[in-house]
Amino acid sequence: MGDALVEQFDEHMKLADFWLRRHLDRIHYEWRASFGVWALLAAEAPFMTNNKFSCSNLVVLAIGSLLLSALHARWLKKIWEANDKDKQQYFEWSDRAATLLDSRERPKPPKAQDWTGDWSMQSQMGVTILLLFLDLSLSWSKALSSA
Secondary structure, eight states: OOHHHHHHHHHHHHHHHHHHHHHHHHHHHHHHHHHHHHHHHHHHHHHHHHSOOOHHHHHHHHHHHHHHHHHHHHHHHHHHHHHHHHHHHHHHHHHHHHHHHOOSOOOOOOOOOOGGGSHHHHHHHHHHHHHHHHHHHHHHHHHHHHO
């Protein structure tokens, strides 16, 4: 393999490494942000049961929980799209580098169909929905008992 090919191979691998690191960094950020959303939703539960609220205040808190959960779902979808783009770029550049070593045709990795099919997104949204359900059921039971 000539020097030019070695340099081109190294450049392709550096680009592949860049996209992989970008993807992995975003995953860490994604989980930290999800833990923050969960902390807010979990902190709301004891707050709602230990304080005396009017029914209208409980409705505002419930709407706030719903809004936070909806924004979290939208944010996760955008994160998934960016992660998918980074993975595709990683595969593209690593395949180009591999082609320099061996010119055989390589199969393309399948593109993910939907963000809801990803286990990471499913687990994050599952915990968010569980905490949302807990908050809504607590506010509903509190509203019924104060009425």
